[in-house]
Amino acid sequence: MNAQLSATNICKTFGGVQALRSVNLSIRKGEVHCLVGENGSGKSTLVNILSGGLVPDSGSIQVGNSEFSSVTARQAISLGIAVIHQDLSLFGTMNVRDNICLPGLVHRKRWIINYRRCDEIASRALERIHADIDLDARVESLSMAAKQQVAIARALALEAHIIFMDEPTTALTSVEVQSLLDTIQKLKASGVSIIFISHKLDEVFSVADRITVFRSGEVVGTYQSDDLDNRRLSALMTGHDVVFGDPEDHVVPEAQPVLEMKNVSAARVRNVNLTVRPGEIVGLSGLLGSGRTETALTLFGLNKLEKGHVFINGKRVSINNPREAIEEGIALVPEDRQEQGLFLDRTLLQNSVASVLKPLSNSLGLINARKEHEIGKEVLTGLKVNTQDLSMLAQSLSGGNQQKVLLGKWVATKPKLLILDSPTVGVDVGSKSQIYDIIRRLAGQGIAILVISDEEEELLAVCNRIAIFVQGTVTTELTGDQLQSGYSQLYRNADKKSDSHARGSRLVNEKGSNS
Incomplete structure (x- = not known):
């Protein structure tokens, strides 16, 4: 099968650091090609070179029958190459129609806007991915999944036939992730080539035809998806075996709970009962808007407790702000490290x-x-x-x-109680394994830990117990043998029950309380 896009012997150096060493990559028409590797392995550098954001030190780029030593961003668009970045780069205050059409008008230097023609272009692009979105809706009012669809439609309106997607599922619910993966399959069927970049290996295997592995600026190899499994792919990415292991049990059953929540209700949380003992790691699972993060925010004093009681080491506490939470021995590691966590x-x-x-x-x-x-x-x-x-x-x-x-x-x-909200989001497989080891070590020191996560693998790797949230309350708790045997089915059931609730609450979440 002929390649739509090829990179040959691409090299790039930044300040004496070799970011890419003689990298070769070929993208076939109508395939989903996944790029995987640890952070800093060279994936993003190559994408920036192929899309016109960077100039390589050496090597060549072939698109169809044309060969280039480098391309500009404008050339890349003309050649049918588009990049959907993790932040989507949409204009939130503009409507869907303008977000889809205006980039193409600017690229083609058409300064007079024909709104009837824009309606046709935007509608056709959305129809190609079976997306039903109001063209007049402001993008900032849309769910994250709908924003993803607008970004894809924008690329299609630019007549892209090679689309790079960089960590596209980071802020999506499981239902929305599946919808995006279905959209990718539709694009593939229409002849569009998708280059999918993700740290989530289950998503990689669910969608990839071929997988190219990067390590330390070099391509380790390109493989058929069916020839790999999680363990071998992780080893190729890191250069060594990565074992996530099973959760260690540091819990003393008769020990007094560090945390007790009794009939707690707060913003989008209702009648939650939950205990965590010293050394115990409890996972909080559920869909966007199910109440997981709202429960954590309530414990940390960011949401007001409306009803019920919270006890720390047997003492009833009243927590009205983060300072009081810290004084009571509660720590919260937020999901968004760049916006909420670090300076x-x-x-x-x-x-x-x-x-x-x-x-x-x-x-x-x-x-x-x-x-x-x-x-x-x-x-x-x-x-x-x-x-x-x-x-x-x-x-x-x-x-x-x-x-x-x-x-x-x-x-x-x-802390006595450590709350971790999506502790490995956007983290490569090697760092993920190290963070799991750290979490287990902290539990071994007697710290009670809550882990909020969308990833089944993550919860099963570190948690002694999993509480599943549906519409603001804990509906099921899994322990022991139930963790491996019952989690997937119960989560899918929760998925179905909560989907309509999650859809109705996405706007609230996107404006401040991602669960």
């Missing part, structure tokens, strides 16, 4: 101690520099951050190392 333009030292400034300071507000440095070193060493330079800016780290620093920042508070 990206500050040093690793400043980030590591950001949650413990009060105990580090004297009566005049002056920070004890020695203790500050000790905590910073403890975070980097104890959590195996891939640097010991406390003066580095957080934004310079990979996603996995940023996540470890964020985790360390809250572990520094010495």
Whole structure:
């Protein structure tokens, strides 16, 4: 089968660091080709080169019968190449029609807008992926899944036949993920080539025809999807076996619970009863809007408790803000490390101690520099951050190392209860395995842990027990043998029950409370 797009011996260096070494890649017509590798392995650099964002140091690019030493962004669009970035790059205050059509008008230098023609172009593009979206709706009012469809329709309106999708499922529910994967299959059937980039290996295997593995700036190889499994693919990506393992049981059954929630109701949470004992890791599972994150926000004082009681180590507590939560021994690692978790333009030292400034300071507000440095070193060493330079800016780290620093920042508070919201989102498989080890180690120290996650593999790898949320309350708890045998079926059932509820609540979630 002839290649629609080929990269031959592509090399790229940044400041003496070899980002790509003689990379070769070919994309066939009408295939789904997945690019996988750890953060910093070179995937994004290659995508930027092929789409006109970067100029390679050497090598060549072939599109159809034409060969180039490099392409500009405008050339890439003319050649039928489009990139749908993780942030989608849509104009939230503009309507669907304009988001789909205006980029094409600008590219073709057509400065007079024919709105009737725009309606036809936008409608046809949405019809190709079976998307039913109001052309007059403002994009900011749409669900994340609908925004994805608008971004795909925009690429189709640009007459793209080669579409790169960079981590497209990060903010989607399981129902929405399946809808996107179905859309990808429709595009494939129409002859469009999809290059799918993801850290979620289950999604890779569900959609890929071929998989190209990157490691340290080189292509390890390109494989038929059927020739690989999770373990072999993980080993190819990291250079060693990656074992996620089974959760260790550090729970003492007769121990007093660290956390007890009795009939707790709050924003989109109703009559939740939940206990977590020292050393126990409890997973919170459910769809977007099911109440998982709202429960965590209530415990951390960000949502007001409306009814019920919360007990920490047997003592009833009233938590009205995060400061009071921290004083009671509760720490929350948020889902969005860049927006809610880290100060990206500050040093690793400043980030590591950001949650413990009060105990580090004297009566005049002056920070004890020695203790500050000790905590910073403890975070980097104890959590195996891939640097010991406390003066580095957080934004310079990979996603996995940023996540470890964020985790360390809250572990520094010495919590009794640690809440982790999507602890490995956007993290490569090697860092994911390390973070799981850290979570187990913290549980071994007697910390009670709540893990909120959409990933079955993640919950089964670390949790002793899983509580499934449906429409604001815990409907089922799984323990022991039930975890492996019953989780998938129960989650699918919860999926069906909650789908309409999730759809009705997406707008609320996107404006501030992602669950």
